Amino acid sequence: QVQLQESGPGLVKPSQTLSLTCTVAGDSITTPYYYWSWIRQPPGKGMEWIGYIAFSGVPYYSPSFRSRTSISRDASKNQFTLQLSSVTPEDTAVYYCTRRTVHAGTQWDGPVSRNDYDYWGQGTQVDVSS
Numbered sequence: 001q002v003q004l005q006e007s008g009p010g011l012v013k014p015s016q017t018l019s020l021t022c023t024v025a026g027d028s029i030t031t032p033y034y035y036w037s038w039i040r041q042p043p044g045k046g047m048e049w050i051g052y053i054a055f056s057g058v059p060y061y062s063p064s065f066r067s068r069t070s071i072s073r074d075a076s077k078n079q080f081t082l083q084l085s086s087v088t089p090e091d092t093a094v095y096y097c098t099r100r101t102v103h104a105g106t107q108w109d110g111p112v113s114r115n116d117y118d119y120w121g122q123g124t125q126v127d128v129s130s
Contacts, residue, residue: 002026004097004121011127012091018084018126022097023077030055030075035100035108037117038071038082040093048093049111052100053080060109087128094123 008020022036029036037052051061051071059071065084073080084091098117102108 002099002119004099004119006095006097006121006124008095008124008126010125011129012087013130014088014128015086018082018087018091018128020082020095020097020124020126021079022081022121023079024099025078027099028075029053029073029078029080030057033102033104034118035102036073036080037098037100038095039098040095041123042090042093047111047114050082050084052108054102062111089128091128092126094125096123097121 003025005023006020007023012018032055034055035052038050040048040050042048049062050065051059051069053059053071053073057073061069068085070083071080098121099119100117
């Protein structure tokens with residue numbers, strides 16, 4: 001059974017950098033063809049796809065977040081991390097980490113259906129406020 005668990009501060013001040021870690025149990029984040037993604041849901045809004053880091057270690061970001069997002073990993077700890085800089089109150093949301101299987105030869109460059117993900121973390125609330 002694969003389990004994903006988000007962790008990080010629940011409160012971040014405006015203009016600071018939001019940093020979250022997803023710890024994965026039950027499988028290796030370097031296993032082909034798993035893609036490890038960050039998604040968020042602001043209050044009263046739909047899901048927003050932020051980006052992913054592939055099993056190869058290569059990240060990809062949604063154009064909406066590309067300028068201020070970094071997704072990295074520590075394979076030795078089986079963790080991957082989201083950093084979102086210059087946050088504003090509009091970044092207040094529940095943040096989820098997920099796993100999706102993308103088979104060889106398939107391009108993934110945008111949001112997909114919730115059902116396309118294999119596993120989800122339980123989500124972590126992050127508030128941006130002074």
